[in-house]
Amino acid sequence: MNKLLLGRFIPGDSFVHRLDPRAKLLTSFYFIIIIFFCNNFVSFGVMFLFVLAAILASKINLGFFIKGVKPLIWLILFTVSLQILFTTGGEVYFKLGFLTVSEFGLVNGAYIFFRFVLIILMSTLLTLTTAPLSLSDAIEYLLRPLKAVKFPAHETSMMLSIALRFVPTLMDETEKIMNAQRARGVDFNEGNLMQKMKAIVPLLIPLFVSAFDRAEDLALAMEARGYRGGEGRSKYRVLRWTLKDTLIIVSMVVLTALLMWVRN
């Protein structure tokens, strides 16, 4: 559980940390979209250079990012090998029944691999450099236009901030209950699938109970402090768009142009 780096936040004070969360969120989304326009190794190279520059600007050790990809390596390899084995076309190197290793397959496999790694790196960078609460602020801001179609933007973002706030608390709670049950002889890692699933029960039930208890307490405490929903509420954390945020958006335009140029 502690190995997964994606979704965690490392406080810092770098260029990337100080960017407006809206700019970061938009950039990351956009980046993930344009990855699908890459169709040769040069275009992937360009994207890699961009991510590398962003990582260097975040002043977070590159090694952590590489470690962050590791837990997902099986998923990546699985997809890559499917891609390699089931794509036909070009020169055929190996054939066994319906499995073929062909030139196109290998190239496609490599593309998928780079795509995965790039997407993971970019989203890891986003969550590592953005505090969860400012991320949910950014989402609320970006969802605001949807209010026109009666979309509950405030409620959604409140739910999101509460959910994000309780991720570490629930993780601690899980750890605590796991330890307590381990001390009572539960083995979470041993036995066959059925036994493992059974071992989860003493963990899940207390977790549900405590999550509901917590929700009730929190709701009461919020009401006691005068919360009545989004209507007429002011904002304490104000997002500030600055020149560097505009620059980031401009850099994305440049990147897109560059990508279109090197693309086949």
Place this chain on the structure above:
Amino acid sequence: MDIRFEEVNFTYQPKTPFEQRVLFDINLEIPSHSYTAIVGHTGSGKSTLLQHLNALLKPTSGRVILGNREITPETTNKNLKPLRKKVGIVFQFPESQLFEETVAKDIAFGPKNFGVSEEEATRLAAEMIELVGLDASYLDRSPFDLSGGQMRRVAIAGVLAMEPEVIILDEPTAGLDPKGRKEMMDMFYRLHKDKGLSIILVTHLMDDVAEYADYMIVLEKGKIQKDGHPREIFSDYAWLKEKQLGVPSATEFAFRLMDEGVQFSQLPLTVAELADELTANIKGDLKKHE
């Protein structure tokens, strides 16, 4: 079961950006049948130290010797059950570990995991519920229908039902009313005296340390600052003040009396000792006056 720590260090999530070193060169020895108190501020490493006592955590370096088992950084998770049967831990707010449909099943859960038969586990449940001060009528109820204090008792019964040799208590009375607190602590003391259980108590309540413990460890910032008999440690009032740890209320009172010139043959730790000393003093005074 003797417990020994040799040069134990522990770091959470080593070699990540979240790395945090918590224990520094811990050396300690806790003999069988003793009552040990561990005190220290929040974040001094008490809970981390506790989790080494039944291999929920393994040292980053050094070794922990628990009876005939040795836990080193290389120890695997295999075959730890016999160890965990011998060392029962009552975590903070243990009521959060309840999950079965009935109290009886929940108490029997631990013993069954350690291979005790169904009938034997049921018998143990009935025995333990009495021990923690509830009656047999609770056995068929759902643990979630009970009050917080009753849930606490059921959870503790569940740990006692494993019949451990060492029982570790992490602030077992936090959030209980004064009566429940006293009953609970007296029950643990009886188990210690009658059945010879080793008890390791983590607490902020110096009165409890004075009342029950025969050995005391002061932790600060992951290091053992002092260890010894509570009387020895509580006698250094200035040092404790500096570390912002209190002394038992009876001892505090005795120190104030000493400032007024009252003499004690030994430093009183409990109200009973203080009363004895004071009556002795008064008798002495009366004799002088005669």
